[in-house]
Ligand SMILES: Cc1cc2nc3c(=O)[nH]c(=O)nc-3n(C[C@H](O)[C@H](O)[C@H](O)COP(=O)(O)OP(=O)(O)OC[C@H]3O[C@@H](n4cnc5c(N)ncnc54)[C@H](O)[C@@H]3O)c2cc1C
Ligand code: FES
């Protein structure tokens with residue numbers, strides 16, 4: 001199927017894009033890589049009158065070192081995020097998760113900001129961004145504001161980004177030297193995760209940060225497991241015991257891929273695997 | 282209508298298109314490049330894979346207007362047809378029986394070319410992972426993987 005007719009705007013600056021958004025309001029939709037939006041338009045689940053393509057705004061693309069954080073431009077593709085040296089050195093968990101998004105062709109088009117703005121609870125980048133304490137830089141008519149990861153994810157497909165705002169970049173505090181692993185459970189290749197776990201650990205183990213994918217309407221932290229792991233030694237038995245608490249406080253969906261209690265079981269098993277691999281055990 | 286100008290298989294083209302027109306539709310319906318096929322409605326199958334500025338994309342999930350100012354290579358522009366040659370990856374698919382009905386083949390070949398560009402000497406596992414966005418309903422994939430590995434060898438031998 002093809003989308004319903006729309007007008008197409010291709011601004012070349014964030015200011016221009018914001019004024020187009022301001023002018024067209026509810027009738028407009030932002031287009032980033034299009035890898036989630038175009039399927040939605042083709043299935044006619046949404047029919048905006050105006051599509052505003054951010055593809056021509058070069059300032060939104062790229063990755064830079066900003067002292068205590070790595071800053072990823074919203075329009076940087078999954079492919080470029082995965083392979084970037086700064087990402088691998090300082091926020092390895094992001095590289096590991098970006099490598100697991102969809103397939104090669106989609107990673108060439110889909111963007112870091114687009115995936116986070118889309119906020120699919122099964123999306124692979126929310127949990128690592130949450131675990132690492134990312135900060136989201138959002139531009140609007142009144143200027144720019146920064147939202148903490150804990151406040152960014154609001155609900156299914158809903159974030160702190162307003163209708164008249166644009167996510168411009170994401171700042172991720174450096175976790176240099178931390179081990180990392182993204183453990184994704186799928187039925188077939190190149191699919192959305194049934195459940196996935198993003199884990200990053202300092203030493204073995206001084207501190208652990210764990211994000212859960214598809215265990216609720218937003219990405220979640222496995223706080224009880226994090227607390228149990230802090231200062232623990234990275235033995236297989238110790239990590240698996242701590243991972244028993246990974247599903248505490250989660251509220252996963254039940255669907256054709258699995259019932260909620262099955263997902264909670266997966267969260268415990270996958271957390272154990274992710275932490276052990278992150279710690280290099 | 283929006284004006285687009287791009288290069289497709291080496292030739293400069295320009296057109297007025299509806300913004301909602303998909304790149305795959307543009308290639309097939311406006312340019313007659315029916316070598317690029319449509320196999321699904323969900324951007325899962327990879328049959329429509331082409332190269333946009335040198336990297337593989339699913340052309341059913343890109344708007345024609347998004348390709349304006351850029352370079353597209355389809356399966357029809359891969360080989361030096363004036364010479365009557367096949368591209369080494371096409372040659373390898375023929376050699377290793379990497380196809381049965383052939384419907385997935387244009388996408389498989391385009392993705393394999395991208396994969397080998399990034400990783401000229403892949404392991405079998407790297408081939409399987411790198412081709413994960415392309416589905417085949419006939420071969421069971423074994424001969425496709427063999428074809429890609431064979432292409433890597435023959436390309437390596439040529440270089
Ligand atoms: C077959 C297939 C399989 C996939 N598998 C996975 C998977 O396994 N894991 C996974 O995580 N993802 C998967 N994806 C989705 C992919 O990651 C998308 O790239 C991503 O979800 C959206 O990014 P995009 O740049 O393409 O955004 P778009 O599709 O262009 O936009 C998505 C939404 O976000 C909004 N938006 C985009 N950018 C901004 C911005 N800067 N500011 C404000 N709003 C914005 C848009 O208006 C739109 O509503 C898959 C997609 C397909 C087609
Ligand atoms: S037709 Fe494009 S992925 Fe199936």
Ligand code: FES
Nearest residue numbers: 381383417418419
């Ligand atoms: S050869 Fe028939 S789909 Fe692949």
